[in-house]
Amino acid sequence: MRIVVLVKPVPDTASSGERLRPDDWRLDRAAVPAVVNANDEYALEAALKLTTTHGGDVVLVSMAPPTAPETMRKALAMGAASGTLVTDAALAGSDVVTTTRVLAAALRGMEYDLLLAGADTSDGGAGVVPAGVATLLGLPYLSYAAKIEPNPDAGTVRVHRISPTGYDVLESPMPALIACTQALGEPRYPSLKGIMAARSKELTTVALADVEGGEAAPSTTAVLGAEAPPPRAATRVIREPAEDAAREVVAFLVERRIV
Amino acid sequence: MSYRLTEDQAALRDAVRVLADERIAPRAAEIDRTAEFPWDVKELLASHDILGLPFPEAYGGLGGELLTVCLAIEQISRACATSGLILAVQELGSLPLILAGSDEQKQRWFPDLAAGKKLIAFALTEAEAGSDVAAARTRARRDGDDWILDGAKRFISQGSVADLIAVFAVTSDDADAPRHKRLTCFIVEKDMPGFTVERVEHKMGIRGSPTAELAFKGVRVPDANRVGGEGDGFSIAMRTLDRSRPAIAAQAVGIAQGALEVAVAYARDRKQFGKPIAEFQMIAAMLADMDAQTEAARQLLYKACVEIDAGAPDAGRWSAMCKLVAGDTAMRVTTDAVQVLGGYGYIDEFPVERMMRDAKITQLYEGTQQIQRLVIARALTARR
Numbered sequence: 001m002r003i004v005v006l007v008k009p010v011p012d013t014a015s016s017g018e019r020l021r022p023d024d025w026r027l028d029r030a031a032v033p034a035v036v037n038a039n040d041e042y043a044l045e046a047a048l049k050l051t052t053t054h055g056g057d058v059v060l061v062s063m064a065p066p067t068a069p070e071t072m073r074k075a076l077a078m079g080a081a082s083g084t085l086v087t088d089a090a091l092a093g094s095d096v097v098t099t100t101r102v103l104a105a106a107l108r109g110m111e112y113d114l115l116l117a118g119a120d121t122s123d124g125g126a127g128v129v130p131a132g133v134a135t136l137l138g139l140p141y142l143s144y145a146a147k148i149e150p151n152p153d154a155g156t157v158r159v160h161r162i163s164p165t166g167y168d169v170l171e172s173p174m175p176a177l178i179a180c181t182q183a184l185g186e187p188r189y190p191s192l193k194g195i196m197a198a199r200s201k202e203l204t205t206v207a208l209a210d211v212e213g214g215e216a217a218p219s220t221t222a223v224l225g226a227e228a229p230p231p232r233a234a235t236r237v238i239r240e241p242a243e244d245a246a247r248e249v250v251a252f253l254v255e256r257r258i259v
Numbered sequence: 260m261s262y263r264l265t266e267d268q269a270a271l272r273d274a275v276r277v278l279a280d281e282r283i284a285p286r287a288a289e290i291d292r293t294a295e296f297p298w299d300v301k302e303l304l305a306s307h308d309i310l311g312l313p314f315p316e317a318y319g320g321l322g323g324e325l326l327t328v329c330l331a332i333e334q335i336s337r338a339c340a341t342s343g344l345i346l347a348v349q350e351l352g353s354l355p356l357i358l359a360g361s362d363e364q365k366q367r368w369f370p371d372l373a374a375g376k377k378l379i380a381f382a383l384t385e386a387e388a389g390s391d392v393a394a395a396r397t398r399a400r401r402d403g404d405d406w407i408l409d410g411a412k413r414f415i416s417q418g419s420v421a422d423l424i425a426v427f428a429v430t431s432d433d434a435d436a437p438r439h440k441r442l443t444c445f446i447v448e449k450d451m452p453g454f455t456v457e458r459v460e461h462k463m464g465i466r467g468s469p470t471a472e473l474a475f476k477g478v479r480v481p482d483a484n485r486v487g488g489e490g491d492g493f494s495i496a497m498r499t500l501d502r503s504r505p506a507i508a509a510q511a512v513g514i515a516q517g518a519l520e521v522a523v524a525y526a527r528d529r530k531q532f533g534k535p536i537a538e539f540q541m542i543a544a545m546l547a548d549m550d551a552q553t554e555a556a557r558q559l560l561y562k563a564c565v566e567i568d569a570g571a572p573d574a575g576r577w578s579a580m581c582k583l584v585a586g587d588t589a590m591r592v593t594t595d596a597v598q599v600l601g602g603y604g605y606i607d608e609f610p611v612e613r614m615m616r617d618a619k620i621t622q623l624y625e626g627t628q629q630i631q632r633l634v635i636a637r638a639l640t641a642r643r
Contacts, residue, residue: 077270077274189274189277189278189281189282189307190274190307191306191307191308192271192274192275192307192308192309192311192312192321193308193311193321194308195267195270195271195274196267196271196321199266199267
């Protein structure tokens with residue numbers, strides 16, 4: 001089976017530094033090193049495991065700035081076979097609607113059994129792109145997946161969707177789009193052979209004009225301002241043994257009328 | 260030639276660093292405390308192809324470029340010197356085969372060694388033959404198509420956990436034969452009758468790496484396990500050390516870097532007299548010296564690797580110089596790191612006391628610092 005995974009380079013949250021540009025409140029992507037969005041890595045790990053079980057390969061698709069190949073190589077090193085990057089100056093500052101349209105357009109010409117995406121990204125955090133792409137492509141949308149069980153013979157896929165009380169079991173025909181969560185399992189570290197192999201894997205860069213029906217659509221939203229969160233109040237750390245600590249924490253919560 | 264690491268080298272280094280930080284560093288204190296060989300770390304290194312670094316691609320390795328091997332050892336040792344030694348010894352033990360093994364022998368052993376399914380040790384040192392390698396007493400005498408090995412080897416890193424041992428034994432009865440023509444190298448397999456692990460040493464540092472005394476009592480070794488020609492052993496051992504000493508230098512640079520990072524983090528956090536101790540000039544100067552010395556040792560190591568791989572005629576000199584400088588640097592930097600941490604540096608709540616104990620071995624094994632100086636001085640004075 002062929003699985004396409006949507007990946008996005010995001011600023012590394014582990015590194016410090018200003019991340020919003022003061023003039024237009026956009027993320028300053030040059031200021032902070034980029035990494036593969038964590039939830040996308042969980043999606044990729046799930047995809048790699050599925051192709052190990054069922055055969056086939058994993059292909060990456062991304063819409064990102066022109067520096068993205070460096071980050072995408074890390075995903076290729078984990079084991080994806082190839083990648084396509086849609087990058088275009090006209091796409092700078094795209095909102096979720098534009099991103100959704102461009103990704104859907106890039107995917108239209110592709111063949112796949114499953115389309116996997118991280119449930120959300122650590123930069124924008126809207127979490128609506130996977131659902132939007134599924135809608136535009138007319139695919140079943142299976143969200144918050146904690147477990148993915150394809151049945152290639154029947155042409156169906158079953159997903160455990162995390163719910164407030166446990167999980168729902170969803171089944172749909174393939175191809176389908178699945179939004180992936182951390183519950184799918186820790187992503188692997190790339191092996192040294194994987195890193196070496198990633199250098200020669202095919203990573204295709206396409207401009208907006210090369211994407212089927214791709215045209216620069218103005219973003220429908222604009223950021224009007226941004227404010228830093230207020231500084232955190234002093235933290236109280238309780239270092240007592242577990243039992244005493246638990247009692248103190250409960251007392252604190254009761255005092256604040258939280259419980 | 261670029262004087263920077265290639266993209267591939269930097270990518271491999273970074274990948275090993277992440278693995279070392281996230282998976283090995285949290286184990287380092289426990290490995291030291293229990294003094295147990297970290298099989299889990301060995302598996303981790305194997306599953307990420309790191310143990311394949313010293314071997315040719317044709318046998319499932321990653322090509323055997325010395326600088327890349329050393330970059331990996333440095334990054335692992337930065338977190339845990341015992342763990343870094345796993346790769347260093349895998350390279351050390353395999354070097355006789357890499358340098359002098361037949362295609363048949365490489366085909367037979369390299370795939371498993373590169374995959375980390377088997378470990379190999381290097382058995383040259385004896386109780387009475389340390390720096391004076393040619394004084395070895397372990398003997399091998401011919402018996403039909405086989406050799407019969409008798410003797411004992413001491414201070415053999417990972418000797419008790421290895422599946423294969425490269426053993427150097429005297430094969431010449433001729434008392435007049437030149438001392439450096441008496442040794443021959445053999446691969447002993449751990450299941451061969453007569454081979455036993457006599458004991459494992461209690462050590463000051465690299466405590467998770469078992470250092471074993473090995474006994475060979477009438478061990479029958481097929482001639483197919485002989486590496487190189489009869490009497491070539493001394494030459495093979497010396498050429499092995501030319502390539503393996505940089506691995507120890509890499510371990511030393513890694514230990515120094517690890518200690519420097521702990522010292523810097525501590526000096527920024529620790530407040531005395533109302534400000535971080537890093538702002539006191541005496542501390543700041545120590546940190547600056549530690550960084551400069553570590554970087555100097557690292558650059559000498561990288562240059563030595565490139566020269567040795569390029570087949571420099573004075574490979575032995577490069578190899579000895581990088582081990583000498585890196586070993587002394589590791590000792591000095593870790594000692595200073597303990598000093599920066601004061602009383603906290605002396606207790607096992609922080610890793611610098613372990614790093615200081617681990618650093619000491621890099622001044623001792625694969626030739627003491629005195630032997631390195633001897634090698635360098637001989638290369639100097641032999642020049643016309």
